[in-house]
Amino acid sequence: MPSNSFGDFFRITTWGESHGEAIGVIIDGCPPNIEISEDEINLELEKRSPGKNPFTSSRKEEDRARILSGTLNNVTTAAPISILIENTDKDSSSYDEIKELYRPSHANFTYLQKYGLFDHRGGGRASARETAARVAAGALAKKILKKNGIELVAFVNSIGSIDINLDTTLSFEEIKKLKHQSSLFCPDPSAEKEMLLLLSQIKKEKDSIGSSVKLVSTNLPIGLGDPIYEKLSSNLAKAFLTIPACVGMEIGQGFKSCKLKGSENNDKFDVKEGKVFLKTNNSGGILAGISTGNPLDITIGFKPTPTIEKPQDTISVHGKKQVLEIKNFRHDICLAIRGCAVVEAMGAIVLLNALLQRNLLKV
Amino acid sequence: MPSNSFGDFFRITTWGESHGEAIGVIIDGCPPNIEISEDEINLELEKRSPGKNPFTSSRKEEDRARILSGTLNNVTTAAPISILIENTDKDSSSYDEIKELYRPSHANFTYLQKYGLFDHRGGGRASARETAARVAAGALAKKILKKNGIELVAFVNSIGSIDINLDTTLSFEEIKKLKHQSSLFCPDPSAEKEMLLLLSQIKKEKDSIGSSVKLVSTNLPIGLGDPIYEKLSSNLAKAFLTIPACVGMEIGQGFKSCKLKGSENNDKFDVKEGKVFLKTNNSGGILAGISTGNPLDITIGFKPTPTIEKPQDTISVHGKKQVLEIKNFRHDICLAIRGCAVVEAMGAIVLLNALLQRNLLKV
Amino acid sequence: MPSNSFGDFFRITTWGESHGEAIGVIIDGCPPNIEISEDEINLELEKRSPGKNPFTSSRKEEDRARILSGTLNNVTTAAPISILIENTDKDSSSYDEIKELYRPSHANFTYLQKYGLFDHRGGGRASARETAARVAAGALAKKILKKNGIELVAFVNSIGSIDINLDTTLSFEEIKKLKHQSSLFCPDPSAEKEMLLLLSQIKKEKDSIGSSVKLVSTNLPIGLGDPIYEKLSSNLAKAFLTIPACVGMEIGQGFKSCKLKGSENNDKFDVKEGKVFLKTNNSGGILAGISTGNPLDITIGFKPTPTIEKPQDTISVHGKKQVLEIKNFRHDICLAIRGCAVVEAMGAIVLLNALLQRNLLKV
């Protein structure tokens, strides 16, 4: 099975290498009559772009999306939408020196073993640059969801040992606002301060640090997801585990609930104007794989960036012990920050597919 | 998209309700010339069957698989294999009383909202009984893997706050042996003792308790899984999140690595007889979505069983506050125990699909 | 890819060998709240059953469908529907003698070459017996279509050189009535007479004869089918070419239009009460892969049954020249007759999938 497509209804197919001419995405299955402009996509791309703070890559990707097909006068026609983003600030020079070294916890070992080749220039297809194409497609998915009243926000949940502590009375809108006031996309200002200190320290050490992202939603209808093998939770899990460096995913109380009793963890029902609903949300918005009408509450874990500035012992493809040293270092030292945009994009694509599956779309 | 099938090459399609006449599975895409008997499948079903200890359901499912097609003289022919398991010990009486009550953290709320109906007798399709069909298909998948040298074992990793502490020098065979010596499928005898005490306590309280399972493998080849959207990790995540009550999944160090530095978490390479390999396995056997040749190391979290013997406040479908009380209680109070068989089955099906995808099968 | 499933929304998965214990089908994706009984399915199976005239197999398949899952009180629940049909009149004795002979224009040559084995008893999976499972699933598809006002009828269009000559003013209902008055499912009584004579002659010669089926519909909505690779015509073509012995398919004027000029073949538009429609139907109900609102008009060709009573020269699996002689001959000598039921089933399944795809279902 080809492996560069995602989604059964609103299907994205991404292409392009980090240091190739361009990257892009084909969106197939987008409903007709949706207004969408290149500017709207570029706005979303900007949230993923580096350079907002000193802890993300210094690569200057002024990503500009061009829509090559699928719209007529900025309105979708149901034809496939081809979006192209040129690679402008590619600098492959620093990769030549290390092209024969296995990079610890990086893709080049498994790619070389699998295919007998690896596009070392910027990591080729394995580079997180591919996620820009997802964010471009996600911009459209998010727009369609929003027209249906549904919104998602992903924010930094932890960096290293610093967990955020979010006031549970905050509304969706308030969380979103706090997130965008933070250069780290962290809605808890006091945690953010600590995180900034930690990141400075890590940067000084020429190291990187693990982190996590939380995704929440508002206004999700009941009934998304299908029993047994197409649960909403299963498809979200698959989606998030496709993001580079993602090491785990939990829903609602997640691994915390593995330590609880049923009487503690079970959600309570309540009724209001004859309508039954869950007044607690330990299930994170999904029961038996189907959305409950409560907000999604999902945590996605990212390992520390494997590429670090600090020299590392490694082995060359010829089996020799060598030291890997990255010159002209242009990597994020913490992945959750720019990862928020990718989590939102993938979440939006899964939800839109579930809506299309369920014929719930109003456009 | 129909939602009762899983797998692109070795595809299972399960059917049947908990209290219907029978349940079953069609396996489509099994290679020809594999020996398989009903006995071998029944042996695997037994590992999932209740009644081994006082903490799993007292339903007496003496599950007997019948192979109705796809074999000739106990050898597969490449035709679809239809396996049928009759439902013998179904007792729907206790469900009549509660059929109009929403059950906290259970499927019946979302099913009713989605479909306007719910087969209340034993939970219908939403019952974990469906997983018996997965285990039957998994028996065949495991057999084919074993012929290719690959084995999997899933075991209880934690119950409540009791985590196992496994001697890291144990071989795969030793872990497997320890697991099967334990009535809780827990390979750490000292943790098992504590778990037995905890479970007795929980049972006395008419409550249930959360738990987790760990899955490890041996002899997995390098190169399984495909870049971007068909990563081995993504497909495993999807598979495990389809198991009822699964709330999360992590690979390798998982959420622990979210707190680490790159220099701590990155796996080290080594070389032996000219062959490069990972001498640490923080990545849990998968890098960039592709198997590294190291053992899989995956943790799957289960929430506490939502159905408990203790009375619970709830709401009826008519919006009235009522108390839910389960008579003739026949549920597991901890899901990881019987869940091991299901985790192994799903893991085996994902790996076999990856092998078939990669044309690595030797049969 | 597994090859025993068909349909992306209402998906059938068939299983079982001609002389195995049973055959069956799983229907996954059937909407909930459809009434369906075993009797309704059996009625449809009867149309495919042999023995209505002397020219179809003398195998006495009193096919009785059992619904094992997916319904509650004869109403669908959205869970997968498992239908099982036992093989009652299987007689494998006559196959033992010929099991080492390649049968001209039969499946056993290609199956043996591909798999290294062939279930010779009644043709195993390659037998047309598999189509009974399609007809069972088709019964449900036809019922759902009918609730949406849509009906299909397939009838014998030609046998050997005898083509029917249908009065073009006949209504859909009249065609259906004429078809069911004919033991050959041929709605042209005068052609039927000739066909009966021809078939008697062919039977005397211990030979078989080619034939074709026409499929027409009523009340099909505009807009079914999707541009480029999921055209309604493409999916119908695929569906019909999966029927054993099908050698071709044409839509509307089909190959006749290959000889015409555009000015002759182009359909004319007309308008009635402000609604534009095609007043001619050379396109057979489909333009650019999308239904026009006119009736489907599709011709499906069947080669003469390859298995004939007359002795035939052949080669054994050991490479020896031998004579193939079928004892206890129980085959149809003309495939279009019983083929009508299969064509209707496959047509209904394709149309239902297109309706579900397009969210046009009213149930």
Add this chain to the structure above:
Amino acid sequence: MPSNSFGDFFRITTWGESHGEAIGVIIDGCPPNIEISEDEINLELEKRSPGKNPFTSSRKEEDRARILSGTLNNVTTAAPISILIENTDKDSSSYDEIKELYRPSHANFTYLQKYGLFDHRGGGRASARETAARVAAGALAKKILKKNGIELVAFVNSIGSIDINLDTTLSFEEIKKLKHQSSLFCPDPSAEKEMLLLLSQIKKEKDSIGSSVKLVSTNLPIGLGDPIYEKLSSNLAKAFLTIPACVGMEIGQGFKSCKLKGSENNDKFDVKEGKVFLKTNNSGGILAGISTGNPLDITIGFKPTPTIEKPQDTISVHGKKQVLEIKNFRHDICLAIRGCAVVEAMGAIVLLNALLQRNLLKV
């Protein structure tokens, strides 16, 4: 389901409108280590390009393919291959006048009904221009097949009532040579002469004419295609019916065999050096959906081009009777000629998928 992709292993996804900025194709699932250059693709595109004779469109599409991803130094890397073809000679002016008229037997009626919009400029997505993207992908598929010894050739089989009469002793190579000596891609020089006269006449009449293409192969291995729903014949039928204006498809003797007896139509076996084979090929290279090792022999019918220069009565979108007159006419008057390249491309893609499915690829 998205509808712009084709193929389960070597999957093409095409995008772009006739008069948009560009069209293109993503090839996902191409094996690594295949040499491919833009020149090779352009060579294939040239076979589809108009302007070789006066009977094909005068649009000057000097199609130049650019490979934007998936190769490194002209060698495939297993990453998705993005090919872009700019639309250079688009002239939409002539479409403005007719944009409110339904065009007889053309896509604009069904598209407007389905989507509420139609990209009238050159037919948008419904234009046969889309097939250039298929030919580009087919160039790669054909190259891989050729490395495996397999070749395909499609040629004009009939135009109007003129059928070719091919010497049955001609080799594959001779047919290919004769085809490419003909400006009509017709390997029978005497039929070609008549065709040229007929086409001149049709052109004078400002009309168009129906036609058919035959596809043959050489060196196809036994065993391609899968039982029941993924027959080689079914997948070829689906593929060819996706080509614009295709009205039917038959295999081997096709509809001719509907008039024959079994004893006449059954293929004869023979044996040579212990190897059994079919010495006749009425089955057209496929039995029971699986390739026999004989050449493919498939006929594909095309209706006459619906767009003709001659004025036609029609109805406007406002329901008024009007006359449709195409100014600046740039259409083919016979579709089989340029259709050969598209038939070869789709045939190659189906065969390559079957090879990949069966793990038979040697590269």
